[in-house]
Amino acid sequence: MSASMSSEVKAEPNLTPLLDVVFQLITFFMLVINFSQDNFDQSVRLPVAGTARPAEEGEKANEDHLVLNVDRDGKLLFNGVAQPLHTAIETIKRESQLVKLNLKAAGLKPDANGGLPTMVILRADKDASCSSVYSLITACQSNGFFKFAMKAMNGQ
Amino acid sequence: MRKKKKLQHEVEVPITPMLDMAFQLLTFFILTYHPAPSEGQFIMNLLPAQPATNLDAKAESESTQNSDLPASVRTMPTLLYASAGGKLGRIVLSNQEQPDLAAFEKQLAQDLQNPDLAFDQALIKFDPDLKYSELIQVVNIFSKLKLTKISFSEMSPEEMSAP
Structure with a gap:
């Protein structure tokens, strides 16, 4: 009984939307970065x-x-x-x-x-x-x- | 009872390591990203200097570049003298002194529209002490007025001492 109560209290934030946003940011930087301007x-x-x-x-x-x-x-x-x-x-x-x-x-x-x-x-x-x-x-x-x-x- | 069984079969993929990796990648891109300022350019075909330092010379010497040019086409000479600190001092356009860049632009526009003056190229002779930015200002005016056939030459000491 006490075990089931502790599992109910456990907080598991949903990280998927955060991951989505981070991937979008990575995509943005990958597209705009320009290594060829080193000269x-x-x-x-x-x-x-x-x-x-x-x-x-x-x-x-x-x-x-x-x-x-x-x-x-x-x-x-x-x-x-x-x-x-x-x-x-x-x-x-x-x-x-x-x-x-x-x-x-x-x-x-x-x-x-x-x-x-x-x-x-x-x-x-x-x-x-x-x-x-x-x-x-x-x-x-x-x-x-x-x-x-x-x-x-x-x-x- | 059936509900409990279903919960036991649920597969949970750990997203945290992937998120860690993604944040590392994001940090790398943020640190290496240097937004380049917007640069423009003036594209020119500058053939080697020809013995056309005489400003009265006609443009026949350019016939090797473009044989379609009529014989009446002439080069518009522009002399740029530097003042103290390499700033643009005097501007002489086709032997006419121009007080400033605005007057130079106005006169140049008039000359280019004049059908009696068939200018289609310019020779810019500059004082060696002139700053590059001042030269670019003049090139900018030529470019604005769609005269893009430009050649450059440095003034000789005699030309610099000329009144």
Whole structure:
């Protein structure tokens, strides 16, 4: 008799709705999380431009790209290390050689102008000088990178 | 009696371990989630610098890029001079000094609508000391007015010292 009374008092909360909610939250975070933006250095403060259009998902997925983060001193941030111009030029040259090797392995060739299909995503700090950014652009051009996406924050 | 028998056969799946796992997963995603700010971009095809530093040069040199361009098409030159601190100082659009960005935008819109001036591309020459954000402001205006064929060049010391 006393055993049956204790089983009546036992509280068993229904955890199923809680589990449902937690799974929904997990699904949400799984969908919105984006590991591919690891190359985008968040310490770079981009300039603001109203007409900069967002990159489309198709563009992101299909195109090979090289991300160049430029800090406020005009140095290239590559793998988290700030590189002065002469080192940055070497890095760009090395990346260009890698792209050319990949193209060769895939049986492809650069276009008629010697241009590589890789798009250079230029994320320069708003306080960087135009001169330093332009030096990197010319280094890219001389190594066959002609397609550029200059990043800016959306807004007025 | 029949009711008691039924209760004995009831299967209870323990949900607590699954909930623990789910909370761990949720914690992982919350900690690794960094909402990326909304970034836009200006996409450009910048061919290597050509010896077209002369602002009076016509756009025939671009014929390798687009042979459909008529001979009358010219490049709209824009000179950007920096003031102290790398801010935008003077703006010269087609040899006309513009007091500020608003006036520059207005003049540019007028020039683009003028049928006598068949501009369809721009050459932006900038002071090396100019800040990148100031250059982007000007690119933004060109983009707003649907002039997206833009090339860049750095000013020579002679151009910078010119009145």
